[in-house]
Amino acid sequence: MSKEIPSRYDPSATEDKWYAFWLENKFFKSVPDGRKPFTIVIPPPNVTGVLHMGHMLNNTIQDVLVRRARMLGFNACWVPGTDHASIATEAKVVRKLREEGIKKSDLSREDFLEHAWDWTRKHGGIILEQLKKLGASCDWDRTRFTMDEKYYDSVIDVFIDLHKKGKIYRGERMINWDPAARTALSDEEVLYKEVNSKLYFVRYEIAGNKNEFVTIATTRPETILGDTAICIHPKDERYKHLHGQRAIVPIINREIPIITDEYVEMEFGTGCLKVTPAHDPNDFVLGEKHKLEIVNMMNDDGTVSAAGQVYVGLDRFKARKKIAEDIEKLGQLVRVEELQNKVGFSERTDVQIEPRLSLQWFVDMKELSKPALENVMNDNIRFFPPKFKNSYRNWMENIRDWCISRQLWWGHRIPAWYAPDGSFAVAKTKEEAYSQLAAHDPKLNANNISQDTDVLDTWFSSWLWPISVFDGFYKKDEVDYYYPTNDLVTAPEIMFFWVARMIIAGYEYRGELPFRNVYYTGIVRDKQGKKMSKSLGNSPDPLELIAKHGADGVRVGMLLSSPAGNDLLFDESLCEQGRNFANKIWNAFRLVNGWNVEDIPQPESSRIAIEWMNSKFDSDLVELNDDYEKFRINEALMTTYKLVWDDFCAWYLEMIKPVFGQPMDKQTFESTVEIFEKLLKVLHPFMPFISEEIWHYIRERQSANESICIAPWPEVRNVNAVLLSDFNSFAEVVIAIRNVRKENNIANKEKLNLVVKAATALKKTFDASLAHLCNLSAIEYTNEKPANAFSFIVESSEYFIPFTANVDVEAEKKKIAEELNYTRGFLKSVEVKLTNERFVNNAPALVLESERKKQNDALSKIKVLEEKLSALN
RNA sequence: GGGAGCAUAGCUCAGCUGGUUCAGAGCAUCUGCCUUACAAGCAGAGGGUCAUAGGUUCGAACCCUAUUGCUCCCACCA
Numbered sequence: 001m002s003k004e005i006p007s008r009y010d011p012s013a014t015e016d017k018w019y020a021f022w023l024e025n026k027f028f029k030s031v032p033d034g035r036k037p038f039t040i041v042i043p044p045p046n047v048t049g050v051l052h053m054g055h056m057l058n059n060t061i062q063d064v065l066v067r068r069a070r071m072l073g074f075n076a077c078w079v080p081g082t083d084h085a086s087i088a089t090e091a092k093v094v095r096k097l098r099e100e101g102i103k104k105s106d107l108s109r110e111d112f113l114e115h116a117w118d119w120t121r122k123h124g125g126i127i128l129e130q131l132k133k134l135g136a137s138c139d140w141d142r143t144r145f146t147m148d149e150k151y152y153d154s155v156i157d158v159f160i161d162l163h164k165k166g167k168i169y170r171g172e173r174m175i176n177w178d179p180a181a182r183t184a185l186s187d188e189e190v191l192y193k194e195v196n197s198k199l200y201f202v203r204y205e206i207a208g209n210k211n212e213f214v215t216i217a218t219t220r221p222e223t224i225l226g227d228t229a230i231c232i233h234p235k236d237e238r239y240k241h242l243h244g245q246r247a248i249v250p251i252i253n254r255e256i257p258i259i260t261d262e263y264v265e266m267e268f269g270t271g272c273l274k275v276t277p278a279h280d281p282n283d284f285v286l287g288e289k290h291k292l293e294i295v296n297m298m299n300d301d302g303t304v305s306a307a308g309q310v311y312v313g314l315d316r317f318k319a320r321k322k323i324a325e326d327i328e329k330l331g332q333l334v335r336v337e338e339l340q341n342k343v344g345f346s347e348r349t350d351v352q353i354e355p356r357l358s359l360q361w362f363v364d365m366k367e368l369s370k371p372a373l374e375n376v377m378n379d380n381i382r383f384f385p386p387k388f389k390n391s392y393r394n395w396m397e398n399i400r401d402w403c404i405s406r407q408l409w410w411g412h413r414i415p416a417w418y419a420p421d422g423s424f425a426v427a428k429t430k431e432e433a434y435s436q437l438a439a440h441d442p443k444l445n446a447n448n449i450s451q452d453t454d455v456l457d458t459w460f461s462s463w464l465w466p467i468s469v470f471d472g473f474y475k476k477d478e479v480d481y482y483y484p485t486n487d488l489v490t491a492p493e494i495m496f497f498w499v500a501r502m503i504i505a506g507y508e509y510r511g512e513l514p515f516r517n518v519y520y521t522g523i524v525r526d527k528q529g530k531k532m533s534k535s536l537g538n539s540p541d542p543l544e545l546i547a548k549h550g551a552d553g554v555r556v557g558m559l560l561s562s563p564a565g566n567d568l569l570f571d572e573s574l575c576e577q578g579r580n581f582a583n584k585i586w587n588a589f590r591l592v593n594g595w596n597v598e599d600i601p602q603p604e605s606s607r608i609a610i611e612w613m614n615s616k617f618d619s620d621l622v623e624l625n626d627d628y629e630k631f632r633i634n635e636a637l638m639t640t641y642k643l644v645w646d647d648f649c650a651w652y653l654e655m656i657k658p659v660f661g662q663p664m665d666k667q668t669f670e671s672t673v674e675i676f677e678k679l680l681k682v683l684h685p686f687m688p689f690i691s692e693e694i695w696h697y698i699r700e701r702q703s704a705n706e707s708i709c710i711a712p713w714p715e716v717r718n719v720n721a722v723l724l725s726d727f728n729s730f731a732e733v734v735i736a737i738r739n740v741r742k743e744n745n746i747a748n749k750e751k752l753n754l755v756v757k758a759a760t761a762l763k764k765t766f767d768a769s770l771a772h773l774c775n776l777s778a779i780e781y782t783n784e785k786p787a788n789a790f791s792f793i794v795e796s797s798e799y800f801i802p803f804t805a806n807v808d809v810e811a812e813k814k815k816i817a818e819e820l821n822y823t824r825g826f827l828k829s830v831e832v833k834l835t836n837e838r839f840v841n842n843a844p845a846l847v848l849e850s851e852r853k854k855q856n857d858a859l860s861k862i863k864v865l866e867e868k869l870s871a872l873n
Numbered sequence: 874g875g876g877a878g879c880a881u882a883g884c885u886c887a888g889c890u891g892g893u894u895c896a897g898a899g900c901a902u903c904u905g906c907c908u909u910a911c912a913a914g915c916a917g918a919g920g921g922u923c924a925u926a927g928g929u930u931c932g933a934a935c936c937c938u939a940u941u942g943c944u945c946c947c948a949c950c951a
Contacts (some may be wrong), residue, residue: 007911199951218951265950273951280951342949390877391946398947492945559900561885567944570883577900582914587911596909635887638899653910660909735917742917748908753934830895838931843892851893 002805003836005593009586011579014693019132021692027070027709028137030077032481037072039485040066041466042138043498047082047088047145048123051130051542053524053532053558053570060555061521061633062138062343062489067685068415068628069236069486070137071713077482078137079469080128081144084120086411086458087181087189087348093119093410101547109409109453114411114796133543135551135688137709144469146461147412147556154473156428158509163426165475168404170424174281175403177356179302179316180349183407184360186457190344190353197341201334202327203272206256207246214239214247214258215334217269218365219341220279221327222319224249226297227256229275229445231286234260235753236271237649248331251323252309259290265772276358296357300407316354340567340788360416361405361454369399371507372500381503384519384631386494388705395496402501404457420448458733462503488515519556519631522567533568551578552687559637559686581641582690585683588649589694591657592672595664606668609655612727613675615720616647622716624682640682648679655769673698678714723765729795735791737774740801744790751777755786787871796860813869820865 022028028214032035040062045055062078093116095103104112130141144151164169177187200221204214214230229247232239245258262271263286276285278296287294291585297308304311304319311319327333344353373396375381376389405414417433418424425436434446446818459693461468472479491500506514524532531537544555556578561568620643627636656672658664664751676698684691688709695701695708710861741748767779789800833839833851840848 005910008913130900184933216951220951263950268950276951282950341951343951347908387878394876437900495946568884571884571900576913580911583913584911587914589910591910632887638887641899649911649913657910732934738916742905746899748916833932836931840931842931849893853893 005590007508007587007590008552009583009690011552011582011689012547015133015135015551017363018302018692019135021704022709023140025704025707027707028074028076028078028139029141029613030139032478035073035075036064037482037486038069038072038076039079039482040077040487041079041469041485042081043490043494044081044083044126044144044146044462044465046085047120047127048092048124049082049085049127049463050254051127051134053539053542054521055127055131056134056542056554057524057558057568058489058491058521059131059134059136060413060558061519062487063134063555064559064633064685065628066137066491067709068713071681071707071711072704073606073712076137077139077142079142079144080131080136080138080140081130081142081465082124082146083458083462083745084145084411086406086455087183089116089120090408091181093347109540112409126299129545130193131819133546133551135555142469146458146465146468150471150474151461151464151468152412154454154464154468154471156415157473158464159246159415159456159460159601160426160428162363168357168361168426169364170361172357172359173356173362173403174284174342175358175360176346177300177354178346178349178351179300179354179359180351181346183410184356184358184403185346185348185353186403186459191347192342194340195343196293196340197343199269199337199339200324200327201336202250202274203332203334204247204250204274205332206242208626213332214242214272216272216274217272217337218322218338218542221323222304222311222316223276223279223297224323224327225252225304225310226278226295227254227274228277228287228293228864229256229290230258230263231264231273231275232258233262233266233271234266234494235262236264236266238271250327250330257290257292258772259286259292261290262285279355281355283593284355284357294357298354298356300356302351302354357441360403361416361456363402363404363460365399365402365504366842368508369396369500372396372503375507375513376503377873381513381515382517384517388495388518388520392495392500394498402457403452403735404460405452407453408455408456409453409553411458412461414452414454414456416452417449419444419454424452450570458503459497459501462498462789463505464509466502466506467509483510484513485515487517487519489519492520494525495520495525511553515573517631524568524570526570540570540572549575549579550689551583552581552690556581556637560635563633581645582687584645584649585687585690585694588644588653589676589698590637591653592669592676593697595658595669597666597669598663600663600665602653602667603768603772605766605772606656606665608765609652609674609769610668610671611720612723613648614653615718615723616652616727617643617675617678617714618716619719619721619724620647621682621714622719637686640686642681644679648675654773677711677784679713680708681711684708684711709767726763726765730770732794733799734773736794736799737776737801740790740792748775751775752801753778753780755780755789755802756781757782757785757798757800785867785871791868793864796857800866816865816869820862820869823861823865825856827855827862830858833844 018656039423042062043058066078066368067077093112096119097104107115110121124145128140131138153309158167175191178185190475197219199219201215201218202224203215206212206214216230218224230247232242242258243260246255247254247258259275263269263282265382275283275286275292277284277292279292279298281851286292289863295307297305299305302316304314304316306312311322314322324333343353346353372614373393376392378385383392415428416424417430417437419441423437423440427433427436430446430449430451434444434449437449438444465474466483466485467479470479470482472483488499491770502514506512526532526538530538542554549557554575557567560577620639624639627633627639652675656668677695678817680691680695695711710848727832737752737754740746746752752775754770754774756779758781768774771779786800787796789802791798791800830851834855
């Protein structure tokens, strides 16, 4: 029978089969019913993205949680979906069109969107198909997309609602401008990099005094064209004479005031700061404070604007070079220094960010964010690991308004309409907007109003995800059942982008938290500690990994060393370990499957082994449930791993295994199958495929509904602590006998006698197992010490194995002498404690008692060893 | 600059309320085994001044202080 089953588990033969089986029987489908719900909403990946290692880790964890919840009897619902990812997707579409020779600027908005939808339909959802290979148990009927019609509506309605509440406003702000994508970026989309720059020292002439100059230092001389003041520290003695004077901007000869402000650092550069309110956030603040003129000298593509007066149309970097040369020609360039500074780059296009004054839409976050801060700090929403609460608080306490407009086409178009005079109305339809606008201007022609061309920040749609996936803004039945969701599994990088904002939206629109627990995964890094990414080429292809090691193997590999919030140093050998584990389980199954079961009496050793294994299972199950409770997923896996490999395979199966060729008794077999089933259940969340495969082999399953997916999670029955501790002593004896065999080259086949001189009445619970496992011909209890025997001590009892053949007595003596020496040293350290009056007076009785026991054990052990030594003479 | 965290075996990490365990696991390493489920395996072994220096305590990997090194987040100087 066993010959037909290969000794190596082949995942490729089973995985697709079982995934199809699960889908066919709708085990992942969830509809509201009388059970308690358990809900997870997937962090929606980019619609046109492909699976990377971060997704693998993240979704494996979610699947583990969902599968266990399903087995615990919850109505488990894992909602999948994708995100339209406006900047990333639009960039991809623009690139693709460019390759076809089409420029975005040549297309109408409608035509461009048509291309984008084509692209989305073609590439969208690939990633979801890939997740199926991993075994993800999502309710695929619920797959949502952030630009689905209903979802789209909810985003627009929320915008309108927040506007009505006065939480959304339009304002001129210094924003991060991406001149390549020609769009504003949120602060979070800007990456700062250390670069080598030049610090230019430029002399400005003092107005009315051709021979007097003031020297400033700047890294961006092109912005000189936008200078509207020079600022010095009011207490700076060097420049006291300049207070109230005016200076002349080189090249363009604009006369500007010299102002004083404590913002200026006297130590940096020359202590004189040129002020360009339109092109620097701090200068903008200074400008507002001192009522300075604002000169915007740059176009949205990064070229010099007409307001710059010279170099108009020239790119900013070329203009920088040119103006430096021209200033030098004027003799006003004092010197140039090398400077290392940090410059912002666009996360998407990797071009230098231009701080730019622009009219944008903002969400006023101050009030909205209050419940979101409070309910994380008081653990209504729990973070795992909790250390992230700190940075969350830090961010929330210093929250800034959220710039939500993006100068893109792919996304949710801002529902604002403008009249020719600049007045605007926020409304769901053009008609509504018109009626609002016409109320102020009855002569307004409906054809003359136009919608805002911008779309909303992608996160302005994803922050509604836990509500909108259930159409929670329009109907109650589902959202009331599934919301709040249970666990959110995501990366700490998007704590502010996404997690914080979902919490905000949750309290604003449901008056309630969106999820109870947030599990932050780490970043998947390579062995060198570098972040895995496609661009670095250090990321393995997840699907290839699955093909190579099986989905179960990869899942185990991902989880083996990734405690919450810790980065995972990924190494393919981890997947190998996972695959090896699958193989181990497979072979345990082969053994059980291969037995000849007959109606014969059950050996006592098997009866005890079963009792012990059940007890061990239950005690580990307690631990396992606790690990899950605390989101210590990798520890839960390790507990399971050791339970299966060490306790079940290495000990239990060896204890009940019949001698080769002998039949297995029915009773033991039946119990073993039951134990195996329990093990498969706790394995299932980690290794869904192999557990289902063996589940169907090991017992005949009548109906499709007998899938392990929906089998009830085992319950803790009783933990027999005495039996567990007796087993540990037994195991110690087994190991000691194995050592005797090994050290003396005694073959396993050679039967041995064991003579026991018990210190106290010794329990014989495991004697039959001992004889079975160690190939003993007899176990003898005695008060006499046999001479010429190997011996060892376990818990004050002496064990002897009489010499069978020629043995090296001298070597044996040496070993005993060493042990004696060690034990004497140990006794001394214990006695030092016990003779310390302060220890004896202060330590709790329990501790004192244990030290005394150690002392007694050591004393008797020394006595025994001394006797042994003399017996060998 | 502001905030947070980390430092325990070669690697990745446990170690909960200071004391039952003279510091644990998995992997890796080494030794011996193709022993009838499994060499993707079995049986063993070695390996740690718990970053450093002080302090508190009868007792410290754990609490306190300082030092060193690393990581992350936020802000960002012309």
